[in-house]
Amino acid sequence: MPGPDGWEPLDEDVRRTLQLLLAGDSDDERRFRAQIPHTVMRASDCACPCVYLSVDTDAVPAVATERRTAVVAGAALCDADGGYDGEVSLFAVDGALADLQFCDWEDKGPGGRRLWEWLGYVYPG
Numbered sequence: 270m271p272g273p274d275g276w277e278p279l280d281e282d283v284r285r286t287l288q289l290l291l292a293g294d295s296d297d298e299r300r301f302r303a304q305i306p307h308t309v310m311r312a313s314d315c316a317c318p319c320v321y322l323s324v325d326t327d328a329v330p331a332v333a334t335e336r337r338t339a340v341v342a343g344a345a346l347c348d349a350d351g352g353y354d355g356e357v358s359l360f361a362v363d364g365a366l367a368d369l370q371f372c373d374w375e376d377k378g379p380g381g382r383r384l385w386e387w388l389g390y391v392y393p394g
Contacts, residue, residue: 275311276323282384283310283320283369289385290342290359293393300332301341304366317371318384324365331364338362345389346373349380357388 279287284305291302307328313319324331334341339361346355354375360368371384379387 276309277311279305279308279310285383285385286357286369286388287359287366289388290344290357290391292391295393297332297334297341298393300330301361301366304329304332308366310369313368315370316376317373318378319368319370321368322366324367326365332361334361334364338367340394341366342391342394344391346371346379346387347389348375348377349382351389353389354387359394 287305287308288302291298291305304324307325309323310320311323313321332341340358341361342359344357345353346357348354354377355371355373357372358370359366360370362368371387
């Protein structure tokens with residue numbers, strides 16, 4: 270249940286999606302992956318299943334990035350038949366996970382699938 274400010278623990282779909290987006294072997298992916306257990310979420314105003322993220326940077330360090338706001342991972346979204354349906358982007362601000370944005374071209378969402386099952390080819394930011 271969300272707290273009074275709307276922040277709540279990561280649900281299983283969002284947690285698994287973050288893990289898959291950050292599953293690579295680079296140092297940055299490992300550092301961002303280490304932030305997941307210290308991250309909470311809040312629903313955005315977007316019609317897609319986008320969520321804002323907030324990391325406890327007292328518990329886990331921020332990751333050095335070249336820009337203040339950076340896309341740190343992304344993936345194609347695939348419809349139930351495997352066709353291209355859009356993109357998902359994972360943003361960090363000041364080196365901390367901040368925003369998981371889904372851009373669904375067909376505006377149909379993942380259907381009966383979980384968010385992480387909607388992911389196609391995953392690429393680093």
